[in-house]
Amino acid sequence: MTPPLARVAEAHRRLHDVIADLTDAQVAQPSLLPGWTRGHVLAHLADAARARSRVVEHQARGEVVALWEPGERDAIIEATASRTAAEHRAATVEHSERLERAWAAVADWSEPESPDVPDPLPAVFTRWREVWIHLVDLDLGVRPAEWGVDLACHAVDVLRPRLPDGFSLRATDVPRAWGTGVEVSGPVRDLAAWLSGRGGPESLASASPLPPLGPWPTYPSRR
Template identity: 45%
Template sequence: MTIQANALDAHRRLAAVIEDLTDEQVAQPSVLPGWTRGHVLAHLANVTVALAGQAEQEGTKVEPYTGGRPARDAAIEAAAGRTAGEHRAAIADAVARLTKAWDDVRDWDTPVFYRDGTLVGTAYGVWREVEIHTRDLDLGPVTWSPEFCDHAVDFLSARVPDGVRLTLRAPDRTWTVGEGEDVTLTGSRTDLVAWLAGREPDGPITGDRPELKPWP
């Protein structure tokens, strides 16, 4: 599949995960410190709209969030208390807007404000946001595809500390990033990538985990 198809497929799976979500579950904590599931869902709707906007404004560099990070954070707080049905509707509306915006893209290599990259980078961004935050909802086991894990390791390789040659070894995948002292971690591909993304793995990881750099 294309990156765009992967991102939209991730949204379809998110919709299935939250299909029967209750208002009580929305108000419960996610795995992210200080965020309820409502905060995660609000962020997913908002970031989808924000990255749709990068495509809608093709050819003009505009901030994804008008007002920058403070406006982003305020919007999440304002929407976190929605009912489950309202969250589902907001995400569905955001996906419809994203799909329309992507259908109208003329050149995916067009520069954008988001990460000082191109429109194709926004598709990768949607893919990452939805895959990772679906897991953050803590609504059941999540297994990431080999293709997503390959991308996530590439994107998150900047977190590997200086002077470390990190090998992540899963039964069906092995990644090596960085240069320096050899460190090998072994586990499932989803657990290894979750750890690299700053999340607590569901299953065991063997090896001494180094302290990671900030999110890139």
């Protein structure tokens, strides 16, 4: 299976464009994520790229390291959220480019035979999703309407477990449907936005009231 490395690079370029003129005042303003400023979102995106790069680089040497040690992820976000806009831009570009280089050097994308060896593929899809989803959270003009159809369908594939049993999903703009039961229908981007908590149900239709969504699912191993 060929990973969507070009799609990750495209998401990174969009992120770089969006923050190109970001000011220090905007960094300190609230994002759409409760309790997080835009600086927190940017700190998370930059450090997630750094942490994933480190895992891939160590694996190339036959070494296995944790993505983060306990508590490390949140501590780094809090410590770096208050960077200046210029510092956030520099960190974002540095770590996203480092991650792209690390993945470009991976020769074998097949599933590892040993469960002790990290599978490099799921992290690529995770990065693709997280950049586009957090671009919305930055509240700097990117909305789910900008998500590609392939990303939206992929997000629904991954996030459908948030939907309770007895409900199904059907996209009205592409030939895709998920599950059985009471149908929730609408444009695929709007389905993905609703499931990801980045959009309301206004454009969705259902014979029954829309159900509350469950917790964020554990990501599948390879998708």
